[in-house]
Amino acid sequence: MRNILAGLPEFEIVHECSDGEAAVRAVKAMNPDLLLLDLAMPKMSGIDVLRALRMGHHKTRTLVLSATVDRRQTLELLQLGARGILLKDVVAERLAGACRAVMAGRYWLGDQTVTDIVQAMTDPGGLQLPEPGGAALTPRQLQIVKAVVEGRSNKDIAEKLQ
Numbered sequence: 001m002r003n004i005l006a007g008l009p010e011f012e013i014v015h016e017c018s019d020g021e022a023a024v025r026a027v028k029a030m031n032p033d034l035l036l037l038d039l040a041m042p043k044m045s046g047i048d049v050l051r052a053l054r055m056g057h058h059k060t061r062t063l064v065l066s067a068t069v070d071r072r073q074t075l076e077l078l079q080l081g082a083r084g085i086l087l088k089d090v091v092a093e094r095l096a097g098a099c100r101a102v103m104a105g106r107y108w109l110g111d112q113t114v115t116d117i118v119q120a121m122t123d124p125g126g127l128q129l130p131e132p133g134g135a136a137l138t139p140r141q142l143q144i145v146k147a148v149v150e151g152r153s154n155k156d157i158a159e160k161l162q
Contacts (some may be wrong), residue, residue, distance in 0.1 A: 001036065002016060003098070004095055004096065006077075008096055010100075018044040019044065020041040020044025020046065020049045022043065023035070023044075024049055025054060026084070027060050028058070030061070032046065033103060035061070035063070035066055036101055037050070037065065038088075039065070040067070040118070044156070046066070046156075047073070049081065050081060054080055061083045061102050062083055062084075062102075063083060063085075063086060063102045064084065064085045064086070065086055066087065066088060067088050068087070074109075083102040083106075083108065084098050084101065084107060084108055106154045106157075106158065107154075
């Protein structure tokens, strides 16, 4: 993934981390525009990294990469501030597109993720985190999720919510 993005002129790789603790330190020190965050990392999971960064109120936009994401994880990731979720087996065009969308302030959710959100919304309590102390989605984030569930495109959502 590093090679894919490094080959595109609009992206500059400023740092690479081998574990979650290093990722938290790097984001706090460098305040990058975009963080590509793996959910499965040593020392500190991607979800724990998001929790740690949220406490510091960092403005870095996060695109989460994972082999699989279930509906509970999807909701929790969005509630913790992730702007996008992308499966690791993505092709180069989708990775770059997801990064561009997140950098532009939009949300990026794959087809399966949208299905999971729809199913979670029909499940009573589906939008609640199982853990106490989890941050709820903001009213604006709920508007975005509802628009995605309605099948609106990113462009339609942006125009609707301006």
